[in-house]
Each structure stands twice: as structure tokens, then as C-alpha cells.
Amino acid sequence: MAPVPMTPIKVGHIYDVQELRSATPTVIPERCIRDMADERPIKATPPHPSMHNIPIVDLSNLIQGDEDQFQRELIKLGTSCQDWGFFQVVNHGIDKELLERMEKLTKEFFMLPLEEKKKYPMEPGTVQGYGQAFVFSEDQKLDWCNMFALGVEPHFIRIPKLWPAKPANFSETLVEYSAHIRKLCQNLLRFIARTLSLKEEVLNEMFAAAVQAVRMNYYPSCSRPDLVMGLSPHSDGSALTVLQEAAGSPVGLQILRDNAWVPVQPVPNALIINIGDTIEVVTNGKYKSVEHRAVVDMEKDRLSLATFYAPSYEIDLGPLKEFINENHPSKYKKYNHGEYSRHYVTNKLQGKKALEFAKIQTKLSS
Ligand SMILES: O=C(O)CCC(=O)C(=O)O
Numbered sequence: 001m002a003p004v005p006m007t008p009i010k011v012g013h014i015y016d017v018q019e020l021r022s023a024t025p026t027v028i029p030e031r032c033i034r035d036m037a038d039e040r041p042i043k044a045t046p047p048h049p050s051m052h053n054i055p056i057v058d059l060s061n062l063i064q065g066d067e068d069q070f071q072r073e074l075i076k077l078g079t080s081c082q083d084w085g086f087f088q089v090v091n092h093g094i095d096k097e098l099l100e101r102m103e104k105l106t107k108e109f110f111m112l113p114l115e116e117k118k119k120y121p122m123e124p125g126t127v128q129g130y131g132q133a134f135v136f137s138e139d140q141k142l143d144w145c146n147m148f149a150l151g152v153e154p155h156f157i158r159i160p161k162l163w164p165a166k167p168a169n170f171s172e173t174l175v176e177y178s179a180h181i182r183k184l185c186q187n188l189l190r191f192i193a194r195t196l197s198l199k200e201e202v203l204n205e206m207f208a209a210a211v212q213a214v215r216m217n218y219y220p221s222c223s224r225p226d227l228v229m230g231l232s233p234h235s236d237g238s239a240l241t242v243l244q245e246a247a248g249s250p251v252g253l254q255i256l257r258d259n260a261w262v263p264v265q266p267v268p269n270a271l272i273i274n275i276g277d278t279i280e281v282v283t284n285g286k287y288k289s290v291e292h293r294a295v296v297d298m299e300k301d302r303l304s305l306a307t308f309y310a311p312s313y314e315i316d317l318g319p320l321k322e323f324i325n326e327n328h329p330s331k332y333k334k335y336n337h338g339e340y341s342r343h344y345v346t347n348k349l350q351g352k353k354a355l356e357f358a359k360i361q362t363k364l365s366s
């Protein structure tokens, strides 16, 4: 969530989809209707052998398992990163009570009257506050989602006037929650480095003052879920993303795998982890940031909390030398991560398009 230049942009009226659903439950504004059948969520994809659920990694085997358990889990982690780009982590060490408390407060925030939530507006073209991020023009289609996003670490990215006074304890809990998620990201990155036979120090510098932001996504039910998109297809601009789905939420997250959208079935108390663009770059594409999207349900609302963990803005990134050789020439240029973040947050979500910023264009590259 790099600071965004404040040039005024015209984004037109952005619907608050919770309000819309209460006022006119069966009316879908044209701007929310995806026009090409291709952009609509329900695609007849033939059943595919890869359509089973994303892998599950047991963090306790990595932290306190015996040598055998450790090695087996490490292989599973490496395979998950390389073949899926997504996995669920169980026994992650974060108290269920804290996850539930954060989830409850987030739900309470979204249930506040609109006037209260509007005290924390996400200004057009920015990505913090309440509203809809990644909208840059009047004719851009809107997602069926209300967002509330806050930069948390390092401290200077916090915008205090966007931290809500209600519900009580929201802000303190977000800080507590973020500290635990940060520890989890640090642990995961440490083990991911092991799967790549990288020395820990290589990543330590990159993440010394890691940027961390939380986006809470509220997807109200919709009478025509076949016409709208909860969250447009994208890969994350982070290094790692940790996703918490509220208990009882309908299945909504889908990942693109072998050209088919595969729904992710959440496992109770697990957190969903995905590889972001940064890890794709530093591993020269060995671990990929996988495109994903969220669809909405006809009956039930859905809430997710996404934490984005990324290098600090000052860091210059590029593929590490360990991943470059004659057979694997560098696919990405060296660039400044702050610049990439700015590029990411000033463009609409569009599959993996943002990462083209970092690609070295060759005649053969696709
Ligand atoms: O709500 C979801 O399941 C996906 C959220 C997501 O991909 C994001 O916030 O980047």
C-alpha cells in the first residue's frame, strides 16, 4: 500500500453493495453486471483431476516436529508453493479466540450504519479506508464487495483518521491480530526459504521492515450471483497473503488452475496462504503467484480478512542469483518494491497484468 499520488480521478458512483442489497434486493445496477460471458463467475468447466482441494500444511510439524516429520512437512510445503501457489495452514499457533474476536469486530464494523462507515472513506484512487479499491474510471465494472483496508506496519503507513472509533476495541485488536499474523509470515518465509535451499539471511534483509496491510472484504449475498463478481481476478502484489474466512461463510474464493476456476473449501481454523508477486520474482518464477477471485452467494453474506505481507518500499528486488542459470535466464528485471506497490495500487485488478511491470520482455516470452 504505497502512498499514491493525489491526482483527481473520476470514478463515477461507487455503489455500497450492502445498502444496495437492502434497498433493492433484486436489482443489479448495470455497472455491476459483467458484460462478457467470459467475465461472469459461472463457467461450465469440465471436471478436472486437479479439482481437489488445496494442500494442507501443518506448521507444528515444522516448528516442533521430529526430524522425520519436519522433512516430510517441508517437502509438502515446497510442493504446495510450487504446484499450487496456495495452501491452508493448520496448527499455525494463533489462538482461535483472537481470530474469532477479530472476525466478530470486523463483522460489527460492516454492520454499522453507512454514515458511520463513511467517516473513514477510501478516497478515489487510494487503497485505505472504507469503500472499493482499484476503481479508476467511470466505465469500469464494480465488484460486489465492500472493503475496509488499513495499512498497519511499519507505523508510518498508518492513516490514523481512518482507524475506526467503533466498534470499541477494533483498532487495538487489529494491532494484536496483525502482530500474530506477522509472526506467522516470518515463520512461513523462513521455512519457504528452506524449501528453496536459501540461507535465512537472504530473506531477512528483504523483510527487515516488512510492510503489512489488512483488507477486510464483505460480500453481501446477491440475487444474481451469476452476473456479478465479488472480487475481480488478480494475483496479490505481496510476498505472502494470509486469508482468514469468517466461520460459516459460503465458499467464495476460487483459484485459477490449469485454466479452470477451482473453489477453495476452507478447513475450520485453518488460514489460507498464497504466494504473492514478490516471491514469484525472487524465485524467478519457480514459485508463482496464482490468479484468484471471489464469487458471491445467492443466500449468504461472506466475510474475509486478507493480510498482505511485503518487503519494505526501499528494497530493490529481482530474481536471486540462485534461480538464474543457462536454462533459466532471468525473467524479471531489477526494480524498487515501492515503485511496484505504487504501480499495483494504481491499476485495476486484472489477472496477472500488474506483474508485467517486472517482466523482461523477450521475443519468446508469453
Ligand atoms: O475474499 C477472498 O476470498 C479473496 C480475497 C483476496 O483475494 C484479496 O483480498 O486479495
Ligand SMILES: [Fe+2]
Pocket (backbone or CB within 6 Å): 234, 235, 236, 241, 292, 306
Ligand atoms: Fe487476493
